[in-house]
Amino acid sequence: MSPRATRAVNLAHTLTKTARRLPESTALVSGPVRWSWRELDDAVGALAHLLHERGVRPGQCVLVHSTNHLEYVQTMFAVWRVGAVLAPTNVRVTPADVAGIARTCRPVALVCHRDFPEHASAVTAEIPLPAGILWIGADPTDEDGVAAAGSPIPYTDAPVRVGAPAWYFFTSGTSGAPKAAILTHDQMGFVLTNHLCDLMPALTERDVSLVVAPLSHGAGTHVLPQVAVGAATVLTRSGTLDGSEVWELVERERVSNMFTVPTILKLLAEHPDAGVRDHSSLRHVIYAGAPMYAADQQHARRVLGDVLVQYYGLGEVTGNITVLPPRLHDHPSPDGVEIGTCGYPRTGMQVSIQDETGHELPAGRQGEICVAGPAVFAGYLNNDAADAAAFRDGWFRTGDLGILDDHGFLYVTGRASDMYICGGSNIYPRDIEEKLLEHPDVSEAAVLGMPDPVWGEVGVAICVPVPGACLDPDELRRWLEPRLARYKLPRHFLLWDELPKSGYGKVVKRTIRSQLHARSWPPARPRAVS
Incomplete structure (x- = not known):
């Protein structure tokens, strides 16, 4: 049989389906602004039309540099709807860093928050942008503003094939040449499903999610399952983490889940308002991105109750390596291991502890954590040397060291480079x-x-x-x-x-x-x- 190009599901279709099913339900909240699913879908269609009119075509890259904003979510889905590739940056990096990222992914357009004109100038000084710049947070009368995308115009989700890039995920750190992990529509579709299965079982349109981390990375991925089921997403208004605002929103909006990193979770659990605001609506407080020390974990559990969900993973696997649900946070460590577990392998994923030669080690032996499964990325953008170093015999090499116990629970003992x-x-x-x-x-x-x-x-x-x-x-x-x-x-x-x-x-x-x-x-x- 000759090979065939199998069709994948465009990530934007998660919004298309939900807007049909729940048109008047709340989709996004930011301060006094509340968008319904119909309003979000209309806004995404209008922006997709504008991007197309400016010349953005399927497979081309759109660079995004912005703080969290309603228009950031709009931009994500508009880029996918037109069939282009999203390339979000860490908002805290320098203009020179963003210019370096642009050299790597070669965007045809930039969507930038109005507060970062220096970053936009650095990009345009480095590479041409044939589709120009659009500004997040601009006045609606600004013809180059995302808000000026225009009246609702139906725009059909662009067809995509298996292996089509959806997201260039820039790995942590910008020293030297940045690396872009290629995340595809079909891979991210698996990640979305797996998040619903392993991290937030029974998530429905009655749930509410709060965004407290940058949408450019894990928090952006976390939005996808919310959109898929129709759960509302709430954005904070503060430019920095404000514990008072977070706990007020949790109480007022009856927030049931949020994605954090250990440092954010530590700050929120230690904030005085955590002890006085009603957070009984919380069911899943997800933390990932770095190990959480036992003392901080135990304090957060005392304050919030058994709602913590840990997952371990890297950007190259979109977090999909292990999960530790609330009920298993007391899983005992084996003799000789003084750190807690980060959980068991995610559904559909496989974890292997290997020595320097790639041989699998038995339970209790420390080695490199390697992983296989549908969540593993397609490779690095235009970086064959990085690909060669990252893969061995089909396994993705995380660079982390760990141990599996007799029950298959993983313990991350350190970073090889540490x-x-x-x-x-x-x-x-x-x-x-x-x-x-x-x-x-x-x-x-x-x-x-x-x-x-x-x-x-x-x-x-x-x-x-x-x-x-x-x-x-x-x-x-x-x-x-x-x-x-x-x-x-x-x-x-x-x-x-x-x-x-x-x-x-x-x-x-x-x-x-x-x-x-x-x-x-x-x-x-x-x-x-x-």
Whole structure:
């Protein structure tokens, strides 16, 4: 039989179906503005028509740089409806970073929030934009504004085939040449279904979702299952995370689910309003993107109840590696493993722990976490070298280290690149960080290896005190000594006011390393630990 081009379902069709079924129900909420599904669908059709009129064609890329906004959601579905590829950026990156991303994905159009003209100028200085720039948040009278897309014009979802790109997902970090993971319509259709199956079972049009993380990454993916079932999505109005606003919205809108990252969840659970606002409507508070330390996880559970849902994954697998539902957050760790599990493999996915040669390791043995299944991306955009490094014998190599227990639960023990070697011993920071966060006066902690003329590398622990606490590095060292094997004990303990984080809330260790070098590393040799 000759190969055939199998048709896939355009992601925009999730909106098309819901708008037919629930035209007058609430789709999006932002402050006093409430759009019905019919209004959102009409707005998407009008913008898709405008993009087409400007020359955007199926398979071409549209770059999006904006804070969360009603028109951001409109833009996502309009780009897909016309058959083009969405390429959203982290709103916190520099104009030069966005220009670098544009060099990689070669967009024909840019949709940019009006507050970021420097970013738009950097892109236009780098590459031509034949379809021009459209502005989010512009006055409706501005002919280049998304809001000026015009009266509702029916626009049929463009046909797409299996393997057609839908989303260029730029991986965390913008140092060096950025990498764009290609997410396809059919792959994202599986992710959407899997989110409904594993993360938010029984989600319906009666549910309400709150967006507290950037739509450019995980929170944007989280919108898709809401649209598919007809659940309303609420956007915050603050430019930064405002715990008071979040808890007021949870109470007022009867929010039932939200996607967060561990740092956001920690801040929300520690906010005073979490103890006074009614959050009994919450059923699924999903957190992902980085490990959540046990102390923070336990506090969030005490405050919010058994509503936490953890998933583990990377952008290249759109988060679809493991899931830990609320009822399993007390799953016991096996002997010798002092961290909690991130759950069991997602439906339809397979996890393998492999050694350096690609051989699968038995339960209890640490190795690289590798994954296979329909959620794995199609590869990197125009980057054969990155593809070759990321795949081995068909498995996607995450670069994370982990252990599977006898029941198939996964434990992420560290990032391979985080490991350092001190005096010939391999040291993985996560266990040390978990221990530090058990100290009542430590709010955040990061441990990394730094160069040392005697030991090769030594551990450096950077701790952020809880507000009002007075930490002493020597006391912290003495407190930690009986809780760790001696070879794991950091040689240096530093106190900082805050840890540098990415736009998605992850602690960025390469920035910490750069800051330590900028502060004339190494410091004076510390007193020997006897």
